[in-house]
Amino acid sequence: MSKALLQIENLKTSFYTQNGEVQAVRGINLELRAGEALGIVGESGSGKSVMSMSVLRLLPDNAKIKEGKISFNGKVISVLSKKEIRVIRGKDIAMVFQDPMSSLNPLISVGEQVAEMIRIHYPKTGKTEMRSRVLELFHLVKIPEPEKRYKNLPHEFSGGMRQRVMIALALACKPDILIADEPTTALDVTIQAQILKLLANLQKELGMSILFITHDLGVVMQLCSRAIVMYGGMKMEEGSMEDLFLHSRHPYTMGLIRSIPKIGQDKSVPLQPILGSPPDMLNPPAGCPFAPRCPYARKICASQVPPYTAIKNHHFSACWLVTEDAPATNNPFAQSSTTA
Amino acid sequence: MKLLEVKNLIKHFPVKNHKGQVVHAVDDVSFHINEGETLGLVGESGCGKSTCARTIIRIYDPTGGEIIFDGQNLATLSQRELKPIRKNMQMIFQDPYTSLNGRMTVRDIIAEPLIAHKIGNSQKERHEMVAQMLKQVGLNTEHGTRYAHEFSGGQRQRIGIARALILKPKLVICDEPISALDVSIQAQIINLLTEFQQKEKLTYLFIAHDLSVVEYISDHVGVMYLGKLVELSESKELYKNPLHPYTQGLLASIPALDIHAGKITDKAEMSGDLPSPISLPSGCRFCGRCPYAKKICAEAEPPMKEAAPGHMVACYLYS
Numbered sequence: 001m002s003k004a005l006l007q008i009e010n011l012k013t014s015f016y017t018q019n020g021e022v023q024a025v026r027g028i029n030l031e032l033r034a035g036e037a038l039g040i041v042g043e044s045g046s047g048k049s050v051m052s053m054s055v056l057r058l059l060p061d062n063a064k065i066k067e068g069k070i071s072f073n074g075k076v077i078s079v080l081s082k083k084e085i086r087v088i089r090g091k092d093i094a095m096v097f098q099d100p101m102s103s104l105n106p107l108i109s110v111g112e113q114v115a116e117m118i119r120i121h122y123p124k125t126g127k128t129e130m131r132s133r134v135l136e137l138f139h140l141v142k143i144p145e146p147e148k149r150y151k152n153l154p155h156e157f158s159g160g161m162r163q164r165v166m167i168a169l170a171l172a173c174k175p176d177i178l179i180a181d182e183p184t185t186a187l188d189v190t191i192q193a194q195i196l197k198l199l200a201n202l203q204k205e206l207g208m209s210i211l212f213i214t215h216d217l218g219v220v221m222q223l224c225s226r227a228i229v230m231y232g233g234m235k236m237e238e239g240s241m242e243d244l245f246l247h248s249r250h251p252y253t254m255g256l257i258r259s260i261p262k263i264g265q266d267k268s269v270p271l272q273p274i275l276g277s278p279p280d281m282l283n284p285p286a287g288c289p290f291a292p293r294c295p296y297a298r299k300i301c302a303s304q305v306p307p308y309t310a311i312k313n314h315h316f317s318a319c320w321l322v323t324e325d326a327p328a329t330n331n332p333f334a335q336s337s338t339t340a
Numbered sequence: 341m342k343l344l345e346v347k348n349l350i351k352h353f354p355v356k357n358h359k360g361q362v363v364h365a366v367d368d369v370s371f372h373i374n375e376g377e378t379l380g381l382v383g384e385s386g387c388g389k390s391t392c393a394r395t396i397i398r399i400y401d402p403t404g405g406e407i408i409f410d411g412q413n414l415a416t417l418s419q420r421e422l423k424p425i426r427k428n429m430q431m432i433f434q435d436p437y438t439s440l441n442g443r444m445t446v447r448d449i450i451a452e453p454l455i456a457h458k459i460g461n462s463q464k465e466r467h468e469m470v471a472q473m474l475k476q477v478g479l480n481t482e483h484g485t486r487y488a489h490e491f492s493g494g495q496r497q498r499i500g501i502a503r504a505l506i507l508k509p510k511l512v513i514c515d516e517p518i519s520a521l522d523v524s525i526q527a528q529i530i531n532l533l534t535e536f537q538q539k540e541k542l543t544y545l546f547i548a549h550d551l552s553v554v555e556y557i558s559d560h561v562g563v564m565y566l567g568k569l570v571e572l573s574e575s576k577e578l579y580k581n582p583l584h585p586y587t588q589g590l591l592a593s594i595p596a597l598d599i600h601a602g603k604i605t606d607k608a609e610m611s612g613d614l615p616s617p618i619s620l621p622s623g624c625r626f627c628g629r630c631p632y633a634k635k636i637c638a639e640a641e642p643p644m645k646e647a648a649p650g651h652m653v654a655c656y657l658y659s
């Protein structure tokens with residue numbers, strides 16, 4: 001196994017609002033290895049964005065990292081000042097967001113914006129070299145006719161093309177890590193497929209690591225080799241795509257996969273939804289965050305957070321049902337655990 | 341029996357500050373829905389799905405064409421003549437957050453259509469009907485006294501459904517009813533909609549961009565591209581045997597929940613962007629992105645033809 005490029009240890013991030021403390025991230029551990037595409041899957045409010053914004057310290061003022069250690073390339077970056085982290089942002093770790101319009105300056109041409117990003121980190125770059133580097137980046141992200149497009153303003157681009165500009169911007173300083181926070185959620189499926197393919201090829205060609213955040217299990221499956229399933233600010237399960245889709249050891253992951261209709265599915269059979277609704281992070285459940293909706297929940301699930309248990313190499317689950325003294329009845333993992 | 345038949349429906353919007361130019365939002369679209377069945381409408385953003393729905397229930401006035409509902413052409417009726425018919429066609433919207441009035445209690449929101457259509461003799465009777473409805477969508481009477489903002493997205497969509505169904509309409513137009521909901525909530529709402537359909541013999545026009553959801557819920561599916569219906573067939577057939585190159589590309593782009601489907605890098609992608617609906621290409625609207633385009637495709641728009649039994653497609657590959 002290659003060593004961790006980015007390591008997050010026991011990260012806890014909260015927002016302090018008029019209604020109280022919103023516990024958005026509640027103790028996340030994560031390792032992103034060099035060259036890998038790691039998926040972070042979870043539904044709305046599960047803490048995906050807050051986690052990634054904690055890494056680059058892009059949080060709003062009412063947010064605070066309460067606990068935890070974040071290291072990049074072996075160096076602890078969570079202790080750096082906001083000013084010091086700015087040197088890392090863009091150059092070592094870059095980010096692409098869901099809505100490119102809100103992160104692009106509407107008044108400056110797309111070419112100039114990319115040039116500006118290079119200038120921040122490499123102020124000595126000459127004019128002609130700068131222009132050719134920008135054009136090279138546009139070429140890399142497959143913006144057609146880059147010379148003609150250089151002077152265009154963001155609104156003169158379609159949504160998919162804008163997202164390409166955002167990716168060019170993120171790649172401007174050849175970062176080691178790209179954090180992509182739902183970069184395709186606002187796009188049509190055909191455009192989404194184009195962007196995903198672009199990211200996958202960039203990862204291969206540049207050897208870049210990608211932390212890909214999404215609520216779409218299908219997207220993760222196409223792009224990533226490994227994924228983490230989040231719920232209520234915590235990790236529920238982690239493993240390879242095969243682990244999660246064929247041998248899941250967590251009722252939440254299983255429920256999600258089961259509830260999504262698949263092409264060709266029998267229409268006369270009702271879908272199997274997960275009942276209830278996601279937790280309120282102002283008052284998160286004391287035990288497992290999924291317990292109130294879990295068909296297998298027992299007493300202990302409501303009161304104590306389950307340990308993060310290794311199922312096999314690199315496959316982990318936070319569920320009382322996979323622990324050593326789990327009951328044999330009403331336990332979907334009881335017999336099959338040896339046959340996986 | 342046909343409950344709704346749309347014939348050559350056209351809706352153009354004028355372009356601001358550009359006299360004479362129009363957005364071809366819906367262009368010559370024809371289809372029908374049988375009573376008790378569901379027609380799914382799919383296609384990329386801006387292809388005209390919502391405009392089509394809104395023109396059918398006459399939120400917009402059609403530029404041309406006929407809308408035959410229950411034997412009557414709605415296209416030419418005045419808003420006053422439409423009012424009694426509206427009772428039979430209701431709409432469920434995408435955004436449960438903005439489509440409900442935040443200052444009204446849930447009970448008042450659901451009772452509003454009853455009052456508008458003078459149904460129920462007293463407030464008590466109406467409240468009784470609302471309580472019944474709340475129960476059917478999985479909420480309880482107590483929920484009725486609260487305000488919409490106190491509910492989660494999934495619960496708000498249940499309220500939206502209760503409001504649409506309390507008049508016992510025949511046709512319900514669902515415009516992206518689950519797109520704004522959490523993944524874990526979507527199946528709850530889909531089940532609710534299909535349960536109601538079976539119980540009340542409802543007819544649905546179901547718009548969504550999630551192709552697997554549309555396949556699951558629909559009897560027939562229509563595929564739109566830039567204001568045009570390019571393919572229309574039974575749902576199963578369309579997904580098994582897509583004919584139009586656009587439909588093929590669309591289906592190939594779905595990130596399938598299938599471990600054996602392969603990684604994105606192994607897939608062929610559909611290149612190009614959607615052209616502008618204002619200055620349209622002269623021939624087939626998909627021509628510029630089509631891997632099979634021939635000379636004729638750029639010259640004249642292909643007509644809709646039956647390429648296989650009950651399977652309509654507008655593409656020169658099949659004529």
Ligand SMILES: Nc1ncnc2c1ncn2[C@@H]1O[C@H](COP(=O)(O)OP(=O)(O)OP(=O)(O)O)[C@@H](O)[C@H]1O
Nearest residue numbers: 015022024043044045046047048049050051060281
């Ligand atoms: N500025 C803020 N103030 C208060 N609470 C916030 C703020 N931003 C996020 N939160 C809360 O933090 C929690 C985690 O939010 P986060 O944005 O990380 O979710 P997410 O997993 O990225 O969801 P989505 O899929 O909707 O983007 C949620 O409960 C959210 O309400």
Ligand SMILES: Nc1ncnc2c1ncn2[C@@H]1O[C@H](COP(=O)(O)OP(=O)(O)OP(=O)(O)O)[C@@H](O)[C@H]1O
Nearest residue numbers: 353363364365384385386387388389390391392617
């Ligand atoms: N009220 C309006 N005035 C002017 N143009 C409009 C209006 N409503 C829609 N349009 C245009 O008509 C076209 C079709 O839009 P419509 O909203 O019907 O698409 P859609 O298929 O529902 O897309 P989406 O998937 O994004 O909801 C678009 O080009 C849109 O910009």
Ligand SMILES: [Mg+2]
Nearest residue numbers: 048049050181
């Ligand atoms: Mg987010």
Ligand SMILES: [Mg+2]
Nearest residue numbers: 389390391515
């Ligand atoms: Mg729409």
